[in-house]
Amino acid sequence: MRRWTPAVILIAAGLVGGVPMIVSGSVVGGVLVLAAFVLFGVLISPPAFPRSVTDADARAAQATDGRPIIYWRPGCPYCLRMRTVLARKAGRYHWVDIWSDPAAAASVRAVADGNETVPTVVTPERSYVNPSPRLVQNLH
Known part of the structure; x- marks a missing residue:
């Protein structure tokens, strides 16, 4: 699990930052924040490496x-x-x-x-x- 911790934290931060923005009406901003954090989380996850x-x-x-x-x-x-x-x-x-x-x-x-x-x-x-x-x- 330790190997996945940084990626999980980034994805969770994206959810914490993006979802409230979407709910409050800033859909585009919220989606962009969420997408950026999820993308970076995927990039640093173990499967991104050989x-x-x-x-x-x-x-x-x-x-x-x-x-x-x-x-x-x-x-x-x-x-x-x-x-x-x-x-x-x-x-x-x-x-x-x-x-x-x-x-x-x-x-x-x-x-x-x-x-x-x-x-x-x-x-x-x-x-x-x-x-x-x-x-x-x-x-x-």
């Missing part, structure tokens, strides 16, 4: 294919930016949700000075904590 794998599976796959591992978590605006910029090429990376895999969170802490800073990108040669999406595009 299927997450475990840290162990990603590391094993990386050993054979060399593709970068992107550690992320739901609700992270920097992860959303990364996912948006990578767009259709997002499937070329191994995505690991640190909230659903404690070993993944530990891997991020190991390269991010004890913090769970995401996105963190790990290649066979180097680790990058909160890199620009453009840098990640050029890694593979």
Whole structure:
């Protein structure tokens, strides 16, 4: 459930802000507020990202294919930016949700000075904590 919390909060905020506006007669404004919050809630929800794998599976796959591992978590605006910029090429990376895999969170802490800073990108040669999406595009 923790993975869904940011998305649920945004959708609830949209309901709290938009529905009273609609009821009071400001239908267009209320619908726009509600739509904006729901859209952003959907964008940061776990399904908006490629299927997450475990840290162990990603590391094993990386050993054979060399593709970068992107550690992320739901609700992270920097992860959303990364996912948006990578767009259709997002499937070329191994995505690991640190909230659903404690070993993944530990891997991020190991390269991010004890913090769970995401996105963190790990290649066979180097680790990058909160890199620009453009840098990640050029890694593979």
